[in-house]
Amino acid sequence: MNCPDLAQIYACLEKELSPEDRLRLEEHLATCSRCRRLLADRRLYLEASSSLPQLELPPGFTERVMAGLPPLKSPARLWLWLAGGAYLLFSLVVAGLALGNKTVLFPICFQVFKNLVNLAADLSSLVFRLVQQAYGVFRAVSIFMGIAGRLLSNFFPASIMGLAALVLSGAISLAFLRLLLRPAKFSDRG
């Protein structure tokens, strides 16, 4: 091999050469004192380049950056506004009703109150139906599991079934635990 060029010397120092090229270069270095000197020289130079000191940040710089940030609109605040608005409307209606039926506001407040009661009744009925549906699904799954269990118990002894159930539930618990305890991941560079 002829003497390598400088780019190859740097690539060798930065471990960017392929294993074959690296081997060829190492064989050459064993016989060429000029290239060995050059490699040692660029190695020290690269080490020095990558060891330049960090510049010192003034104390409290993070606080300075954070203080300059504008407020960020978040979905949590939007929900807060909606809940606050609903509460205010309800309070006004109740206040209108409390003033008595001789005020001009009473029929409007009464109508709004009636509508709110109807809305609440509809929502309760919807929730009740959803619970009923969920119970139906749960019953179907439990019946299916019972049938599957009886079928499996015909083929396997009860002790193996118990062990399998234990292992399965353990694995599911561990998976849940891992999900719960998982730390916030950095996708950014470490």
Next chain:
Amino acid sequence: MLVGRSLKGDRRAFELLVKKYQQPLFNYFGRLVQERELSLDFTQEVFLRAYAALHTYQEKYQFSTWLFRIASNLLIDHWRKKKLPLVSIDSEPDEDEHQKLQLPDHEPPVSEIYEKKEIMEKIEQALSQLPEILRELFVLRHINDFSYEEIAAIKRLPVGTVKNRVFQAREWLRSRLEEK
């Protein structure tokens, strides 16, 4: 993830991002702008811009790459305002540069003249004379410790061009070390 939490309004999560990246960004601006107060202002400005544009960040990119792209754009605007001659770094090296790749026959071995600490001091002094765009690539590679691929993503350049320019920057700086 900290970016996701910051987007939901969690300022504590963004503060952690600031703590993680303030030092690398300040090292970057400090070596490239070379004015302490201006470097601090630029570091702060990068975080302000990043915060305002967080919703545009795509998770398929590294956050550090995205942040340094903002920093690099800020720096280029600054250089343009100062009307510094910005040499294009998109072009390939010319023939002279290829000749420089060849091994020098009679170069004084810096490693035999100076200790590592002296070389570091000399690099620090010579860095201010290195053309801005080469200096930026040198700083990203050696001070911020980015890989060539990451620098290529920050600067939106081919990896080969980045390698050539970092090589140029190194050899330019090293030639200054020979001057006593």
